[in-house]
Amino acid sequence: MNCREIDELLESYIRDELDDTTASVVADHLEGCARCQAAYEDTRMLVGELIDLGEAFQPTEAWRAPAIAQHVARKRPVAGRGWVAVAAAFAVLSIVSATLLTIPALARQVPVLPVARAIAALERDAAALTKQVEELETRLAEIGGEELLLVETEPALDEVENRAAQEHAMEFVRAMYTGDIGALQALATDELAARIAARPDDYLRSGGVVFAQINNISEMEGAYWVFIRMSDTVEFTDSQFQLNISLKRSGDGFLVSAVEMDA
Amino acid sequence: MDDMMLVQSAQKGNERAFAALVRRNERRLYSTAYSILGSSWDASDACQDAFLEAWAKIGTLRDPSSFRPWMARIVVNKCRAAHRKTRRLVVVEEVPEREAHEFIGPESAIDLADAVRSLDEDHRMVIALRYFSDLKVEDIAGILGVPAGTVKSRINRALRRLKESLGAESTEVQQ
Ligand SMILES: [Zn+2]
Numbered sequence: 001m002n003c004r005e006i007d008e009l010l011e012s013y014i015r016d017e018l019d020d021t022t023a024s025v026v027a028d029h030l031e032g033c034a035r036c037q038a039a040y041e042d043t044r045m046l047v048g049e050l051i052d053l054g055e056a057f058q059p060t061e062a063w064r065a066p067a068i069a070q071h072v073a074r075k076r077p078v079a080g081r082g083w084v085a086v087a088a089a090f091a092v093l094s095i096v097s098a099t100l101l102t103i104p105a106l107a108r109q110v111p112v113l114p115v116a117r118a119i120a121a122l123e124r125d126a127a128a129l130t131k132q133v134e135e136l137e138t139r140l141a142e143i144g145g146e147e148l149l150l151v152e153t154e155p156a157l158d159e160v161e162n163r164a165a166q167e168h169a170m171e172f173v174r175a176m177y178t179g180d181i182g183a184l185q186a187l188a189t190d191e192l193a194a195r196i197a198a199r200p201d202d203y204l205r206s207g208g209v210v211f212a213q214i215n216n217i218s219e220m221e222g223a224y225w226v227f228i229r230m231s232d233t234v235e236f237t238d239s240q241f242q243l244n245i246s247l248k249r250s251g252d253g254f255l256v257s258a259v260e261m262d263a
Numbered sequence: 264m265d266d267m268m269l270v271q272s273a274q275k276g277n278e279r280a281f282a283a284l285v286r287r288n289e290r291r292l293y294s295t296a297y298s299i300l301g302s303s304w305d306a307s308d309a310c311q312d313a314f315l316e317a318w319a320k321i322g323t324l325r326d327p328s329s330f331r332p333w334m335a336r337i338v339v340n341k342c343r344a345a346h347r348k349t350r351r352l353v354v355v356e357e358v359p360e361r362e363a364h365e366f367i368g369p370e371s372a373i374d375l376a377d378a379v380r381s382l383d384e385d386h387r388m389v390i391a392l393r394y395f396s397d398l399k400v401e402d403i404a405g406i407l408g409v410p411a412g413t414v415k416s417r418i419n420r421a422l423r424r425l426k427e428s429l430g431a432e433s434t435e436v437q438q
Binding site for chain 1: 419
């Protein structure tokens with residue numbers, strides 16, 4: 001074996017993963033070759049340092065619980081009373097239901113997991129918001145052919161327009177699941193249509209979809225927003241989430257201008 | 264007690280055994296996720312999700328001795344999901360000032376950590392799985408879905424690049 005071939009085997013030799021025959025060929029070569037002996041030492045040292053580096057980052061626990069609370073608070077700037085209430089309620093609901101409470105009993109059973117403490121902190125935060133949440137009226141409504149829990153916030157649009165905007169958003173979501181790029185673009189502003197063309201995969205999702213909850217259209221900084229809570233058949237924690245859909249007026253109707261995905 | 268006994272005990276529903284497994288493997292898995300994602304907060308979320316999923320599914324792990332590669336695969340999948348989520352987020356959240364970890368290694372390791380960070384994703388990934396998660400080439404190949412030979416050559420290339428960026432004496436073979 002020449003030096004270049006030995007070079008390729010050094011790492012496996014150091015990790016003791018070569019068969020005996022090959023290992024002894026390498027050992028013999030190292031004995032008689034100063035260049036490869038030096039390369040071996042270099043690599044052995046680097047490998048050792050890399051293995052140590054894997055222990056060099058100690059995840060801190062203290063930040064985790066407040067971090068989730070902060071996450072709720074800094075989700076997005078808030079404007080308007082109705083928006084504050086619904087944004088806070090949805091943020092808490094989505095984090096509690098999707099991230100932590102997916103298997104809540106389980107998390108509590110594992111005392112060392114920071115997530116158990118995070119749940120406790122979140123529940124305190126959630127209690128503070130419960131009143132706000134309770135003040136929101138909810139009722140079942142049929143929207144876009146689906147029976148959904150409708151969260152009634154301070155409406156930004158009259159009833160007919162509100163309904164039209166919600167249905168437009170739901171049509172957009174359906175197109176995400178049918179993989180119909182053309183339909184997505186037709187429902188979107190030119191700007192979003194261009195982003196969809198550039199990165200179609202970002203806007204497509206597979207599996208069956210179940211709609212759970214929708215809010216009245218809220219207004220923020222000239223844009224209309226609707227939150228849709230839903231789940232699909234994608235596995236585990238990724239399967240329950242919320243789409244935040246921003247809409248703009250266009251002629252008699254609406255166009256989707258942005259889509260965010262929250263846990 | 265070694266990992267294998269802890270796994271067997273956790274599979275029987277022993278929470279303390281699972282907690283011990285988490286404590287033992289937390290740093291290496293976190294380092295792996297941090298190396299893949301580049302964000303300490305995302306890495307921490309990925310690990311939290313991964314540990315919860317592992318606890319939920321530990322009964323399905325057939326060979327208790329393969330806990331580490333099994334766990335690393337879950338972490339990698341969470342990292343991939345985090346990548347997807349980040350890509351979908353249109354509104355970018357501000358970067359928090361604090362990191363989600365303390366660096367407890369020697370000062371001399373900081374340059375090495377920076378050098379690893381400057382590798383491209385494929386090479387960062389094999390370094391993370393090979394050394395931070397301490398896995399065998401075959402296990403890495405299984406997780407990444409590439410041939411073992413590809414993993415080996417990526418490891419060797421990554422090591423060469425690390426040596427170069429650390430300014431180590433060139434050991435290139437003169438032909
Ligand atoms: Zn040689």
